[in-house]
Amino acid sequence: MNLAIVGCGYVADLYCRTLANYPQLRLVSAYDRDAGNLERFCAQWPARRCASFDELLAEAGVDIVLNLTNPHSHDAVTQAALNAGKHVYSEKPLAMNVARAQELVVLARQKGLYLSSAPCSLLSPAAQTLWKALREGAIGSMRLVYANFDGGMIAPSLAPWQWRNSVGTLWPAKDEFETGATYEHAGYLLTWLAAFFGPARRVTSFAATLLADKGIAVEQMAPDLSVGCIEYEGGVVARVTCSLVAPEDRSLMIVGDRGVLRVGNVRDDMAPVYFRPVPSQSSGLERRVNALRNAFKFPGHETEWHLWRRYPPVVLKTQQVAEPNKPVDFCRGIAELAEAIAQKRPCRLSAELGAHITELIERLQYPERFGEKRDVASRFAPIAPLAA
Numbered sequence: 385m386n387l388a389i390v391g392c393g394y395v396a397d398l399y400c401r402t403l404a405n406y407p408q409l410r411l412v413s414a415y416d417r418d419a420g421n422l423e424r425f426c427a428q429w430p431a432r433r434c435a436s437f438d439e440l441l442a443e444a445g446v447d448i449v450l451n452l453t454n455p456h457s458h459d460a461v462t463q464a465a466l467n468a469g470k471h472v473y474s475e476k477p478l479a480m481n482v483a484r485a486q487e488l489v490v491l492a493r494q495k496g497l498y499l500s501s502a503p504c505s506l507l508s509p510a511a512q513t514l515w516k517a518l519r520e521g522a523i524g525s526m527r528l529v530y531a532n533f534d535g536g537m538i539a540p541s542l543a544p545w546q547w548r549n550s551v552g553t554l555w556p557a558k559d560e561f562e563t564g565a566t567y568e569h570a571g572y573l574l575t576w577l578a579a580f581f582g583p584a585r586r587v588t589s590f591a592a593t594l595l596a597d598k599g600i601a602v603e604q605m606a607p608d609l610s611v612g613c614i615e616y617e618g619g620v621v622a623r624v625t626c627s628l629v630a631p632e633d634r635s636l637m638i639v640g641d642r643g644v645l646r647v648g649n650v651r652d653d654m655a656p657v658y659f660r661p662v663p664s665q666s667s668g669l670e671r672r673v674n675a676l677r678n679a680f681k682f683p684g685h686e687t688e689w690h691l692w693r694r695y696p697p698v699v700l701k702t703q704q705v706a707e708p709n710k711p712v713d714f715c716r717g718i719a720e721l722a723e724a725i726a727q728k729r730p731c732r733l734s735a736e737l738g739a740h741i742t743e744l745i746e747r748l749q750y751p752e753r754f755g756e757k758r759d760v761a762s763r764f765a766p767i768a769p770l771a772a
Contacts, residue, residue: 385409385722386445388470390437390461391452392416392425393556395475397549398706399452399714400429405703406719415440424551437461441468447725448473450718454556455563459484462499466491471498471725473718474738476571480563482743489735498724500731501738504717506575508653512698514638514645518580522659522695523640529577529622530639533569533650536632540599561598564606566591566626566749572650573624573636574614574741575733580638581616583740587747588613589756594629612748624748645695652711653703658692 385408389396392414403409414431416422426433434440441449441464449465451458451474459479465472466488478501479485492499505511518526538544545557560568578584589612593605609627616622637646643661670691677684705711717733724731747754 385447385725386412387448387450387718388412388434388440388443388446389414389425389431389450389452390416390440390465391454391457391475392421392553393418393452393454394547394549394553395714396425396452397428397551397553398710398712399450399718401706402704402713402715405713406715406722409715409718409722412445413440413443421553424553428551437464441465441470446470448718448722451475454559455567456480456559459488462488463491466495466497466499469495469497471721472500473721474499474501476502477567477742477745478735478738479742480567480746482739482746485739485742489739492735498721498731499735499738500717500721500724500733501735501741502714502717502733503571503575504714504720504733505572505650505653505712506579507716507720507732508713509698509700510647510650510653510655510657511576511579512700513657513695514576514636514647515580516698517645517657517659517695518638522643523638523645524642526581526618526620526638526640528639529620529624530635530637531573531577531622531624532633532635533565533573533626534630534633535565535569535626535628537629539595539628540597543599545600557598557600558602561600561602561608562604562606564749565608565628566610567606567745570610570624570626570745570748571741572634574744575737576636576650577614577616577622578737578740581618581620581622584614584616584744586615587744589748589751591749591751594627598628607749610748612751614744626748646692653705653713654711656697657695659695660692 387409411431413434415434415437422433449470449472451461453461458474462472462474544555547555591607591610593607594609596605608629611625614622634649634651636650643659646658647655649655703713705713721731
């Protein structure tokens with residue numbers, strides 16, 4: 385199945401690094417409004433340079449348009465591709481608001497076309513192993529989820545606007561900061577939860593911009609922190625946190641009546657899934673280790689250490705990942721879309737799922753759009769510290 389890429393920026397190289405995993409997918413053409421990006425990309429990857437977006441859309445041999453543009457351009461590019469009769473796989477998010485995302489869902493349905501969107505990590509061995517453990521009742525009735533995507537304290541200290549991919553294209557720091565940490569990262573968590581628990585019922589959230597100056601000029605800084613509680617059918621509640629102002633943490637923990645399941649990094653396709661029972665069945669080793677930690681006041685000694693066992697992993701075909709520090713197969717989602725088209729079946733990463741995730745993201749990052757912020761009326765006098 386023939387692919388055309390629109391948007392040859394930083395992430396395009398990561399997609400192409402894993403395209404070889406799927407010989408049924410062929411990259412035939414590319415376009416970027418930045419001529420430098422386009423030139424560098426096509427010098428590295430075997431794609432025909434298109435002089436314009438319209439030229440790319442006019443190619444009869446293109447089956448799927450891979451939309452890797454700036455997030456604020458996703459909806460317009462996807463709409464144009466659908467109107468040109470192309471199936472679309474879009475980078476996250478599907479659109480910048482749920483109303484626009486739902487319009488794209490309707491358009492794809494009217495055109496009889498497939499529309500899918502990243503992230504595709506739900507299809508990874510890590511996610512599939514965790515899902516299998518839940519289906520097998522490893523932790524009993526599910527109650528609580530702690531989901532974190534703290535991207536690390538990258539700005540301004542690490543000057544991310546100077547980062548370049550292997551072909552020399554800069555990381556889009558300005559776009560990232562204007563889009564917001566939640567729009568960029570929450571999907572990695574929310575797609576897993578959607579598969580595990582179904583559609584969300586309610587979102588209660590808080591968001592803020594804690595670091596207004598990240599080292600470069602932007603038109604409008606988006607929130608760099610969001611914390612929300614999402615309620616699912618069956619009584620499961622997920623606390624979801626996204627930020628760019630805390631040390632790196634991309635973990636997911638699910639608590640049930642009989643145990644806990646944990647993945648240390650949802651951005652590692654091969655991340656192991658660990659299990660431990662609750663309440664803790666403290667072994668002699670656990671007691672001895674915790675006594676030693678308390679005696680020497682090791683960092684974190686206040687919290688008990690527990691033995692975790694690795695849950696038997698779901699074994700999928702070994703795939704090439706984008707790079708060692710980004711162990712991700714970016715093309716899993718495109719391959720799933722192409723297979724769904726060929727088999728004329730629903731795509732696992734459906735347009736409806738993309739719109740649902742967009743709504744959750746919008747509610748997390750912009751709670752004020754939904755009337756959720758309330759002022760606290762009560763006050764009290766300042767509290768004096770104790771004398772040193």
